[in-house]
Amino acid sequence: MAMPRRMLRTPSQRIEPAVLGAVVYILNEDGPDGLTVRAIAKRAKVAPMTIYNHFNGKNGLLEIVWTDGFSTLQQALGIETGDPAHDLIASALAYRNFALEHRAHYTVMFIHHFDGFVPSIPATQLAAQTFQVLVNHIQRCQAVGLFEGYSATNAAQMMWSACHGYVSIELTSVNFSSDHEGTFRSLITGLLRGLGPSLSTP
Amino acid sequence: MAMPRRMLRTPSQRIEPAVLGAVVYILNEDGPDGLTVRAIAKRAKVAPMTIYNHFNGKNGLLEIVWTDGFSTLQQALGIETGDPAHDLIASALAYRNFALEHRAHYTVMFIHHFDGFVPSIPATQLAAQTFQVLVNHIQRCQAVGLFEGYSATNAAQMMWSACHGYVSIELTSVNFSSDHEGTFRSLITGLLRGLGPSLSTP
DNA sequence: ACACTAATGGAACACTGTTCTATAGAGGGC
DNA sequence: GCCCTCTATAGAACAGTGTTCCATTAGTGT
Numbered sequence: 359m360a361m362p363r364r365m366l367r368t369p370s371q372r373i374e375p376a377v378l379g380a381v382v383y384i385l386n387e388d389g390p391d392g393l394t395v396r397a398i399a400k401r402a403k404v405a406p407m408t409i410y411n412h413f414n415g416k417n418g419l420l421e422i423v424w425t426d427g428f429s430t431l432q433q434a435l436g437i438e439t440g441d442p443a444h445d446l447i448a449s450a451l452a453y454r455n456f457a458l459e460h461r462a463h464y465t466v467m468f469i470h471h472f473d474g475f476v477p478s479i480p481a482t483q484l485a486a487q488t489f490q491v492l493v494n495h496i497q498r499c500q501a502v503g504l505f506e507g508y509s510a511t512n513a514a515q516m517m518w519s520a521c522h523g524y525v526s527i528e529l530t531s532v533n534f535s536s537d538h539e540g541t542f543r544s545l546i547t548g549l550l551r552g553l554g555p556s557l558s559t560p
Numbered sequence: 561m562a563m564p565r566r567m568l569r570t571p572s573q574r575i576e577p578a579v580l581g582a583v584v585y586i587l588n589e590d591g592p593d594g595l596t597v598r599a600i601a602k603r604a605k606v607a608p609m610t611i612y613n614h615f616n617g618k619n620g621l622l623e624i625v626w627t628d629g630f631s632t633l634q635q636a637l638g639i640e641t642g643d644p645a646h647d648l649i650a651s652a653l654a655y656r657n658f659a660l661e662h663r664a665h666y667t668v669m670f671i672h673h674f675d676g677f678v679p680s681i682p683a684t685q686l687a688a689q690t691f692q693v694l695v696n697h698i699q700r701c702q703a704v705g706l707f708e709g710y711s712a713t714n715a716a717q718m719m720w721s722a723c724h725g726y727v728s729i730e731l732t733s734v735n736f737s738s739d740h741e742g743t744f745r746s747l748i749t750g751l752l753r754g755l756g757p758s759l760s761t762p
Numbered sequence: 763a764c765a766c767t768a769a770t771g772g773a774a775c776a777c778t779g780t781t782c783t784a785t786a787g788a789g790g791g792c
Numbered sequence: 793g794c795c796c797t798c799t800a801t802a803g804a805a806c807a808g809t810g811t812t813c814c815a816t817t818a819g820t821g822t
Binding site for chain 1: 592675716720723736746750
């Protein structure tokens with residue numbers, strides 16, 4: 359009963375999910391520092407070279423995580439009932455939920471800068487499209503009198519700043535607030551009210 | 561006229577400013593990726609070993625940048641005239657100005673995670689103190705009826721989230737807004753209004 | 763069953779932070 | 793001015809990183 363002279367080959371179809379699963383697992387468990395090519399290969403039970411044959415090295419993997427993340431986020435933000443203000447708030451809550459439930463993706467998309475990783479032009483466009491979903495929400499709100507006097511882009515930038523700021527602070531665990539969800543809700547509804555219709559007496 | 565067998569020694573008093581200056585320069589010019597011990601030493605015209613003798617390696621340098629940054633920021637936020645709401649807005653603007661004028665420091669403090677860098681306990685306490693300055697602003701505001709129904713900590717968390725979110729997006733140059741300062745001002749004043757006194761008709 | 767594809771292990775490269783070494787220049791006491 | 797101590801220096805060395813190249817050989821399609 360001799361040891362095989364080398365590890366058995368991983369069937370081709372299982373390589374991609376195994377590697378991507380390893381990336382997400384390591385990011386969630388050990389953080390960005392632990393995400394090395396050799397560690398990914400080891401966890402995926404795959405040779406390091408496979409990461410260069412199947413993907414485009416470490417940056418290729420990050421690009422997939424980035425793209426998958428923005429696709430998921432874009433869908434999560436596309437809430438459309440009859441009430442634009444409600445939709446905007448729901449989208450903000452969905453944004454936070456996405457970050458909490460897909461820490462690994464959110465880290466790659468927004469938090470951690472990986473040495474030498476620059477998303478491709480299509481990947482960047484996908485991110486811009488995702489932002490556009492937010493702009494569309496604002497425009498629907500403007501149709502019913504909210505965000506008067508602001509450009510939709512600027513208003514969207516403000517909403518996104520608030521969401522991203524709160525969430526990124528929450529994820530890096532320097533949130534001094536009690537009741538993380540409640541405070542986030544207050545932030546969003548407060549901002550919506552403050553940027554809402556003029557407060558002059560009717 | 562022979563070349564000296566080795567570089568002349570850098571006088572002790574000039575080492576610290578030269579090295580710290582090099583760190584800030586490289587962070588501003590090449591970003592976090594370019595900040596290597598050898599690059600710092602080269603730019604400071606100093607031997608790499610000096611960084612380990614004088615400071616505590618790369619992490620020691622980062623800790624100094626962190627500490628200096630929070631000291632400066634804490635002072636910049638300590639605005640106190642008679643008008644609490646005005647002071648809060650002025651502090652928010654000062655926060656953004658600090659980030660723009662001290663990109664390198666802001667990067668180390670809030671944006672980039674450096675492999676293996678964990679600020680010491682005193683350094684972390686200094687950061688918490690800085691946050692407390694914001695809480696104090698909120699409390700003064702509450703004394704004149706603003707932020708009713710919110711805990712000061714939670715309200716401060718919301719304000720900081722908005723500031724940090726906007727600024728970090730601006731620094732990583734994915735700001736879609738026109739008029740960066742104006743939009744930031746709108747964000748802050750809008751949030752202040754939205755979290756302000758109840759909007760029920762008088 | 764056979765041929766082709768591609769996953770494997772291992773060596774190698776340039777880079778990183780870090781430690782250790784012997785050397786010799788700077789600074790202070792006389 | 794002289795000498796002695798302190799320490800900044802250059803350089804090698806270590807483990808780790810992303811990445812490339814290699815011969816070997818196990819899967820896979822026909």
